[in-house]
Structures are given as structure tokens and as C-alpha cells.
Amino acid sequence: MTVPQPTPEEIKERATIDRSTRYPVMFFFTSAAAWLLAATILGFLSSLKLRVPGLWDECQFMGYGRLFPAHLNALVYGWAMQAGIGVMLWLMARLTRTPLRQTVAVLVTGHLWNAAVALAVCTVWFGFGKSIPLLDFPTWVWPILAIAYALTVMWVIPMFRTRREGLPYISEMFVVGAVLWFPWIFVTANILINKGTAPVMGAGLNAWFISNLSYFWMAPVSLAVAYYIIPKISGRPIFSYPLAHASFWLLAFLAGWTGFSRYMGGPFPAWMSAISGAASIFILLAIVATVVNLMISLKGCSKLWRYSPSLRFTVFGMLMLAIYAILSAASSTYFFGKDLQFSHFMVGLDTLAFYGFFSMTIFGAIYFIVPRITGSEWPSGERIRTHFWFSAYGIITLVITMLVGGIAQGGDLAVWDRAFSVSFVNSSAYVVGRATAWGLIGYSNLLFLCQLYQMFIGKGRKSEGPTLLHTEPGKAASAKAAAGMS
Amino acid sequence: MASEENNNIDYEQGTVSAADLHDSVRRENALHPGGEGTVGISVLVISAVILILGGGQLFSTSNGFRDNIYTSSDYVPETRPSLGGEDGGGAEVAWIDDWMKGGKKVYNNCIACHQASGLGLAGQFPPLVGSEWVDGGTTRLGAILLHGINGPFKVAGQSYNQLMPAWNNLSDEKVAQVITYIRREFGALPEGDDGVVTAEMIKAARDQFSGQAAPYTEAELLAIPAGDNLSGAKVDLQTGEPLPEGGEN
Numbered sequence: 001m002t003v004p005q006p007t008p009e010e011i012k013e014r015a016t017i018d019r020s021t022r023y024p025v026m027f028f029f030t031s032a033a034a035w036l037l038a039a040t041i042l043g044f045l046s047s048l049k050l051r052v053p054g055l056w057d058e059c060q061f062m063g064y065g066r067l068f069p070a071h072l073n074a075l076v077y078g079w080a081m082q083a084g085i086g087v088m089l090w091l092m093a094r095l096t097r098t099p100l101r102q103t104v105a106v107l108v109t110g111h112l113w114n115a116a117v118a119l120a121v122c123t124v125w126f127g128f129g130k131s132i133p134l135l136d137f138p139t140w141v142w143p144i145l146a147i148a149y150a151l152t153v154m155w156v157i158p159m160f161r162t163r164r165e166g167l168p169y170i171s172e173m174f175v176v177g178a179v180l181w182f183p184w185i186f187v188t189a190n191i192l193i194n195k196g197t198a199p200v201m202g203a204g205l206n207a208w209f210i211s212n213l214s215y216f217w218m219a220p221v222s223l224a225v226a227y228y229i230i231p232k233i234s235g236r237p238i239f240s241y242p243l244a245h246a247s248f249w250l251l252a253f254l255a256g257w258t259g260f261s262r263y264m265g266g267p268f269p270a271w272m273s274a275i276s277g278a279a280s281i282f283i284l285l286a287i288v289a290t291v292v293n294l295m296i297s298l299k300g301c302s303k304l305w306r307y308s309p310s311l312r313f314t315v316f317g318m319l320m321l322a323i324y325a326i327l328s329a330a331s332s333t334y335f336f337g338k339d340l341q342f343s344h345f346m347v348g349l350d351t352l353a354f355y356g357f358f359s360m361t362i363f364g365a366i367y368f369i370v371p372r373i374t375g376s377e378w379p380s381g382e383r384i385r386t387h388f389w390f391s392a393y394g395i396i397t398l399v400i401t402m403l404v405g406g407i408a409q410g411g412d413l414a415v416w417d418r419a420f421s422v423s424f425v426n427s428s429a430y431v432v433g434r435a436t437a438w439g440l441i442g443y444s445n446l447l448f449l450c451q452l453y454q455m456f457i458g459k460g461r462k463s464e465g466p467t468l469l470h471t472e473p474g475k476a477a478s479a480k481a482a483a484g485m486s
Numbered sequence: 487m488a489s490e491e492n493n494n495i496d497y498e499q500g501t502v503s504a505a506d507l508h509d510s511v512r513r514e515n516a517l518h519p520g521g522e523g524t525v526g527i528s529v530l531v532i533s534a535v536i537l538i539l540g541g542g543q544l545f546s547t548s549n550g551f552r553d554n555i556y557t558s559s560d561y562v563p564e565t566r567p568s569l570g571g572e573d574g575g576g577a578e579v580a581w582i583d584d585w586m587k588g589g590k591k592v593y594n595n596c597i598a599c600h601q602a603s604g605l606g607l608a609g610q611f612p613p614l615v616g617s618e619w620v621d622g623g624t625t626r627l628g629a630i631l632l633h634g635i636n637g638p639f640k641v642a643g644q645s646y647n648q649l650m651p652a653w654n655n656l657s658d659e660k661v662a663q664v665i666t667y668i669r670r671e672f673g674a675l676p677e678g679d680d681g682v683v684t685a686e687m688i689k690a691a692r693d694q695f696s697g698q699a700a701p702y703t704e705a706e707l708l709a710i711p712a713g714d715n716l717s718g719a720k721v722d723l724q725t726g727e728p729l730p731e732g733g734e735n
Contacts, residue, residue: 241520
């Protein structure tokens with residue numbers, strides 16, 4: 001397939017846009033990566049604590065009840081959302097061919113966001129948490145987060161309105177969707193839970209928020225990335241563009257119905273969890289359509305994903321998205337759900353969303369974006385490879401052990417006359433898998449963070465040609481052979 | 487060195503230094519407009535399966551989309567030994583408990599007149615507690631249930647002039663359950679009588695009384711011997727299995 005060569009004007013335009021997003025996007029990426037490392041360490045410590053409960057007994061800051069919520073908050077608001085915001089800003093600027101003009105404003109709100117995340121993590125860690133997963137910071141923290149988010153991403157909307165091409169590209173639609181949906185779910189969940197809704201309904205709303213965070217924010221952002229990275233690197237069009245549109249609208253229509261099935265059998269009217277369970281199954285239509293579409297677009301490109309870091313991370317992320325959708329659909333039915341409810345499985349499922357599909361896709365985007373906005377290449381392909389494999393092994397270990405451990409634990413919980421502690425004793429062996437996984441992921445992210453800071457301070461490779469996962473013997477360093485690979 | 491140059495770029499003008507025209511932007515592929523490929527039949531089949539599964543989940547567990555229904559339609563709570571159930575494996579409830587539970591449900595039809603207490607309403611509706619019709623044999627009771635009774639008649643020395651309608655539209659099992667329930671709950675049973683009436687007995691009784699067109703009168707009922715019981719095998723109270731002829735009880 002012949003790829004049309006970009007004209008000098010186009011190249012110049014790209015360079016201008018990249019230049020305009022350099023500082024804000026790099027700020028988001030680097031601070032996100034720092035939060036990710038913190039989140040990984042907290043995740044490792046909390047898993048360890050679950051396995052050896054007597055550890056650091058006298059220190060109140062090292063209790064599971066504080067470590068785990070702090071880990072989740074750092075992982076989601078510190079890393080995932082922040083890196084996602086960076087990716088959204090850059091993608092939107094590139095796709096609408098508009099430079100980001102409000103650099104200073106975005107940097108200021110980026111600091112505000114980081115301050116709010118620090119407040120959220122620290123207040124939870126210092127014992128002021130409310131034990132509502134992902135919304136457990138004190139009530140006064142959430143408006144700061146909401147305002148910082150709105151002030152940061154609102155610049156995407158004028159970009160979208162003044163776009164050069166008439167019809168928006170599918171990635172633009174996903175980015176705009178994510179920009180608008182998150183404030184809706186975040187503000188709704190916070191207001192209703194903090195306004196003194198019945199506690200039972202509060203728990204349901206919380207489950208609704210977590211599920212929608214995955215389907216209304218993480219999925220659209222990572223799909224925007226996939227629909228951008230995959231055609232960019234393969235040099236091919238999306239196999240079926242109408243199907244991509246269909247999956248966008250299906251997701252938009254169905255995602256808001258999911259979530260309540262997490263508390264099925266609880267004191268809600270039965271139709272609430274029935275509808276949520278059905279929506280979780282129907283949403284497979286959108287996910288299956290998308291993943292099939294992307295995989296067909298890549299047919300015959302196995303060489304590309306062997307060499308290109310961006311493509312490999314993105315494709316892995318998409319496969320994880322499909323697995324997430326299937327597991328979340330299965331666990332929202334009574335048939336599987338009754339044995340998986342309230343168990344380790346739910347932790348595994350959430351982590352699969354936050355790290356498995358979202359973060360891996362975002363890594364793909366970061367490996368693509370950073371060389372362009374910093375003007376240098378990644379220092380070492382080998383370290384990118386290590387990052388990939390340690391992350392992949394880590395998340396797969398975590399999901400499998402939490403799935404099996406969840407079945408063991410949930411099965412014990414379902415037997416009414418079995419002591420509660422039995423469920424913990426029986427499943428505690430699987431927690432070793434969780435700790436190991438966070439250890440592997442932690443090591444991979446240490447490498448990632450080091451590389452990212454090297455790029456940030458201008459210590460990247462200055463030579464021509466992208467940094468690939470493997471150098472081809474004989475053809476090494478040939479920029480042409482590697483055209484578009486990263 | 488490169489960064490000093492970059493700090494002076496005027497983005498508005500689109501002026502870009504040589505350092506910014508980095509190799510990465512040059513080598514990048516153009517973004518194609520979307521393709522028009524069609525997906526295979528397999529995706530359609532998978533979609534159909536997803537729709538069927540989702541619809542199944544929706545309609546099998548929503549239990550009528552009512553606000554006051556909290557459980558799925560096929561929800562069966564686990565039995566608890568602490569509440570009288572058998573230990574180990576659950577479902578071992580004595581047959582008679584189940585039978586009485588069914589009878590209590592059917593008795594909801596009777597509450598309007600005979601009251602939940604079985605005491606009736608003095609002067610208007612006859613009581614079941616202390617009633618010779620309940621305490622006696624099951625044949626008279628079965629006849630009343632299946633064909634009704636028209637007053638005047640006497641219960642426990644008090645005279646009533648009421649019509650009790652026939653309940654022969656209920657199944658054999660339900661009639662049997664409700665008779666068992668009122669006899670064991672409200673009756674003073676003769677020695678050796680466990681008060682149980684089985685569906686089989688009611689089935690036989692329907693044939694026995696099939697000649698009766700109108701509700702019974704007191705005189706017609708008194709023609710049936712007081713101690714007469716409906717014909718049919720007695721059952722084991724634990725299992726509900728018929729006992730061999732001439733067995734205990």
C-alpha cells in the first residue's frame with residue numbers, strides 16, 4: 001500500500017501543533033507517571049498487608065483500610081485521568097489541526113488538579129476517608145477535582161467547534177464524549193451520595209460510578225487512542241468506518257445503564273440490577289464491534305506490532321478491553337455474579353479496567369506522542385520492551401489470581417453458615433498473586449518513569465529513526481524501513 | 487541549546503524552528519478517511535447471541551419491573567437449620583411443614599369469614615376452633631369444601647344462616663392442604679389422627695360426591711357418619727410417601 005507523502009506544509013503544521021502542546025502535555029504525562037509509581041507502591045503494600053495482616057501493626061498509616069483507597073485514588077485520579085487528559089488534549093489538537101493556545105491556563109489547572117489529587121490521596125491516607133470506593137475523599141475535595149477537570153478539558157470544545165474538516169473523525173467523537181460524560185457521572189454521583197441518599201442507594205450509585213468511569217470515560221479515551229494509533233501506524237484506513245460509528249453510539253446509549261448489578265440481590269428493586277446486567281451484556285455489542293473492527297484493520301500487520309511500541313501497547317490494551325467487557329458482563333448475571341459478588345474478583349475487574357485496558361492503551365499513546373512533542377527519540381527500545389512484558393505479565397497475573405481467588409472467596413461467602421473469616425483464609429493465598437503483580441508492574445513503571453523524565457529534560461536520543469522494540473538485523477536504523485512505526 | 491531556540495517560537499505565526507521539524511513528524515503516516523468494509527456473518531451471529539443473552543438476563547431477573555419487588559423471580563432462599571430446616575445440604579424440609587405452609591397460603595381465601603384466628607365472627611360466621619365439623623372425620627369436611635353448605639346449620643351449639651360457597655375450583659392439592667391446615671391448626675384431633683388429608687383423597691372425594699349439584703344442607707351432611715374419613719393411604723409426615731396399609735398411625 002502506498003502512503004501519500006506529507007507535504008512540507010503538513011509537516012510544518014504538525015510540528016506547530018506538537019510544539020504548542022509540549023509543556024502542558026508533558027506536564028500531565030510526567031506527573032501522571034509519578035502518581036502511577038506511587039499508586040503501584042501503595043497497591044503492592046496493600047496486597048502485602050492483606051496477605052500478612054500483622055505487618056506494621058502499630059502504624060495506623062499502614063492499615064489496609066487506608067492503603068487500598070489511597071492506592072485506588074492515586075491510580076485513577078493521579079495517573080489514569082491525568083494521563084488521559086494529556087492524551088485527549090494532544091489528540092484533539094492534532095485531529096482538529098488547531099494548536100493549543102491556552103498553554104498557561106492548562107498548566108495552571110493541571111497544577112490545581114494535582115493539588116486536588118494530592119488532597120484526595122492524603123486525606124484518605126490520613127484517615128478522613130469515607131469508605132466509598134473512588135469517591136472516598138472528604139466532601140470538599142470533589143468540587144476542586146470537578147472544577148480542575150472542567151477548566152482543563154474545556155479547551156477541547158472550542159477546538160472541536162473550529163475543526164478544519166467538516167465531519168469529525170471517530171477519535172474526536174470519543175474524546176468529546178469522554179470530556180462531557182465524566183463531569184456528568186462525577187457530579188451526579190457525588191451530589192447524590194453526599195446529599196444523604198439512603199445508604200443502600202449510595203452503594204448502588206457508587207457501583208454505577210465505578211462502572212461508568214470504565215465505560216463512559218476510560219473506554220472512550222482508549223478507543224480514541226486506538227482509532228488514531230492503529231491507522232496511523234499501519235498506514236491503513238479503519239476497516240469499517242460505519243461500524244466504528246455504530247460502536248460509539250451503542251456505547252453512548254448503553255454505558256449509563258451499567259453498574260447496579262454489582263449489588264444484585266441487594267435491597268434494590270429487582271429491575272435495577274436486571275437492567276444493569278442486561279446493559280452490561282448489550283454493551284458487548286459495542287466492544288465486540290470495535291475490537292473486531294480494529295483487529296481486521298490490522299490483518300497481516302504482525303510485523304508492525306512486533307516492532308512498534310505504540311502499536312503493541314494499543315493492541316494489547318484493546319484485547320484487555322474485550323476481556324474486561326466479557327468478564328464484567330458475565331459477573332453481572334446472577335449465574336456467575338452470585339459467586340463473584342463482594343470478592344477479590346471485583347478488585348481484579350476494576351484493576352483490569354484501570355490498568356489492563358486503559359493504562360496499556362495510554363502507554364501506547366504516550367510512546368507515540370512524546371517523541372513528537374519533545375523532538376527526541378525514546379532512549380532505549382529494550383526498556384520499552386521490559387515495560388511492556390512486565391506490565392503485561394503483571395496485569396494478567398493479577399486478573400487470573402483475582403478471578404480464581406474471587407471464585408474461592410465468593411463461593412465461601414455464599415454459604416451462609418460458614419464463618420466470614422474462612423473466606424479470607426481460603427483466598428489469602430491468591431493475594432500473593434496480587435502482590436507479585438504489583439511488584440512486576442512497579443518495576444515496569446520505574447523504567448517508564450525514568451525514560452519519560454529523560455525525555456522531559458531533553459536527554460532523549462537525538463539521532464534519526466524511531467526507537468523500536470527490536471532492531472532489525474541488517475536494516476537497523478533505517479528510517480525509511482521503519483516509516484511510521486512509532 | 488535547542489530548548490533556547492524553542493522558547494522563542496511564535497505559535498500563532500506557525501513559525502517552527504529546524505529543531506522542531508523532527509524526524510518523528512516527517513515519518514508519520516497520513517490519517518486515512520474511514521474504510522467501508524463489511525463484517526462477516528460471524529459478527530452478526532455473535533451480536534444475535536449477545537442480544538438473546540442480554541434479553542434473557544433482563545426479563546428473567548427483573549421480575550415484572552415493579553418498584554416493590556426486590557428479588558429475582560426464581561430466587562429460592564437457602565434453608566437454615568437454625569430455623570428448623572435440616573442440616574447439611576439444605577433442602578431437607580419435612581414434607582408436612584411444606585404441606586402446612588401451602589395450606590396456610592390457601593387459607594387466605596377463608597380469612598374474610600373465618601378470620602386468621604379461625605374463630606369466625608360471633609353470630610355471623612362460624613368458628614373452626616371447637617367446631618365438630620372440623621374435629622370429626624374428614625369426609626364431612628371434604629364434602630363442605632367441595633360443594634359448600636347452605637344454612638341454617640349449627641356449629642358448636644350456635645345456629646348460623648349463611649351460604650358457604652363451593653371451593654371445587656381449587657386443585658386437589660390445595661383443597662387437601664387447606665383441610666390439613668385447619669385440622670392441625672384449629673382442630674382438636676381424635677387420638678391417632680394426624681389430621682393429614684392428601685391430594686389423592688380429595689381426588690377420590692370429587693368422584694364420591696360428584697352427584698351433588700347444590701350446596702349441602704345440614705340434613706344431607708348429617709347423613710354422612712360423623713367419624714367417616716376420606717379413603718386413601720396415610721402418608722409419612724417426613725417424606726410424604728404413602729405408608730403401607732395397616733402401618734403405624
